[in-house]
Amino acid sequence: MTSRAALPHSRLGPSGRTPVVGTVTRGTTNPNRLRRMDRWIAAVHGAELRRAGDPVAVDLGYGAAPWTAVELLSRLRTVAPRARVVGVEIEPARVTAARPYEREGLVFRHGGFEVPVPQRPCLVRAANVLRQYDESQVGEVWERLCARLAPATGVSRGGLLVEGTCDEIGRRHVWVALGPEGPRTVTFATRLGSLDRPSDLAERLPKALIHRNVPGEPVHAFLRDFDRAWAAAAPYASYGARQRWIRAVRDLTADWPVTDGPARWRQGEVTVRWEALAPRG
Numbered sequence: 001m002t003s004r005a006a007l008p009h010s011r012l013g014p015s016g017r018t019p020v021v022g023t024v025t026r027g028t029t030n031p032n033r034l035r036r037m038d039r040w041i042a043a044v045h046g047a048e049l050r051r052a053g054d055p056v057a058v059d060l061g062y063g064a065a066p067w068t069a070v071e072l073l074s075r076l077r078t079v080a081p082r083a084r085v086v087g088v089e090i091e092p093a094r095v096t097a098a099r100p101y102e103r104e105g106l107v108f109r110h111g112g113f114e115v116p117v118p119q120r121p122c123l124v125r126a127a128n129v130l131r132q133y134d135e136s137q138v139g140e141v142w143e144r145l146c147a148r149l150a151p152a153t154g155v156s157r158g159g160l161l162v163e164g165t166c167d168e169i170g171r172r173h174v175w176v177a178l179g180p181e182g183p184r185t186v187t188f189a190t191r192l193g194s195l196d197r198p199s200d201l202a203e204r205l206p207k208a209l210i211h212r213n214v215p216g217e218p219v220h221a222f223l224r225d226f227d228r229a230w231a232a233a234a235p236y237a238s239y240g241a242r243q244r245w246i247r248a249v250r251d252l253t254a255d256w257p258v259t260d261g262p263a264r265w266r267q268g269e270v271t272v273r274w275e276a277l278a279p280r281g
Contacts, residue, residue, distance in 0.1 A: 020090055021113040021144070023133075029063035031071070033170040034127050036189040037162060038075040040269065041123065044177075045160050046079030049122055052150065055083045057123035058115055060145075062087045066098035066108065072125065073106050086117050113144050120150040126163045127175070130207040138208045142178060149180045164206045172204045176274065183274040185259055186219075192241035192268045198226035198248070212279045219277045226252060242266060 049055040057076060059069040069087035076083040087108040089095050098108040109116050115124065124145055130138055142161070149159030157179055164175025164187075171191040177184050186209070188201050195201075202213050202223055209219045226248065233247040246265045252258060257273040264271065 020111055029065050031067040034068050035170055036173045042075050042079045049080035049083055052122045055080050056119055056121045057085050058121045059087045060124055060126040061129035066101045113141055115148045122150050122159045124161045128165055131165045135207055135211055146178055146180055151180055165204050172201050174204045176206055185271045186277050187271040189269045192245055198230050199223040
């Protein structure tokens with residue numbers, strides 16, 4: 001994971017010495033926007049959070065209002081009752097505005113990609129942050145954030161970084177999951193009733209992939225094959241969009257390394273190994 005452009009150090013931290021890494025983004029947010037990502041995290045990473053001695057999660061770049069951090073704490077505690085959330089924002093005014101929402105297990109801190117928490121977090125969620133950066137900067141950000149994750153041990157795969165993009169009300173979402181070793185999977189998630197065809201999700205590809213949806217790139221081939229499988233599954237539409245999606249994903253597994261199963265497909269999700277979709281070159 002390398003980068004061609006250095007990340008800016010936008011300002012100093014509260015001590016006047018610690019650099020805050022990153023730039024201020026628009027901060028657009030809405031309640032319940034990240035529900036699909038949160039449910040997936042709880043399902044696939046809940047066991048790691050329960051095993052951790054100090055299960056700290058970071059909501060990195062939560063935006064102009066603290067809704068997503070508040071919701072993340074609530075959803076994580078359904079699977080890991082000791083989980084704690086630190087909301088991190090690079091814009092100091094947003095941190096000040098969020099402070100009244102602090103409670104047991106939830107605090108807000110000024111910072112950026114340096115992740116200003118003393119421990120190595122079990123989870124870093126960065127939703128709709130890198131979309132406003134250059135593609136050439138993604139590798140450096142991933143490396144920096146993965147280096148901050150809790151390390152793998154004999155009984156743990158280590159912390160998880162979940163980085164992706166969704167629409168304004170969370171109907172369509174695509175994210176990459178990374179461990180301390182680097183990227184692992186790509187997940188596509190949608191409200192099935194809003195979908196005409198799977199390639200509608202292309203506009204929500206994370207920054208590492210959105211400019212690679214062109215002929216010759218793996219993600220383009222995947223979405224092409226997904227549309228074909230969706231069209232072939234049209235007879236299942238009479239049983240509902242969920243059954244059509246499940247059938248289409250099942251057909252995809254013949255040629256693509258899908259890592260999940262029907263329990264997740266029923267949620268309008270499909271997860272594929274990163275290596276199958278990684279940009280060429």
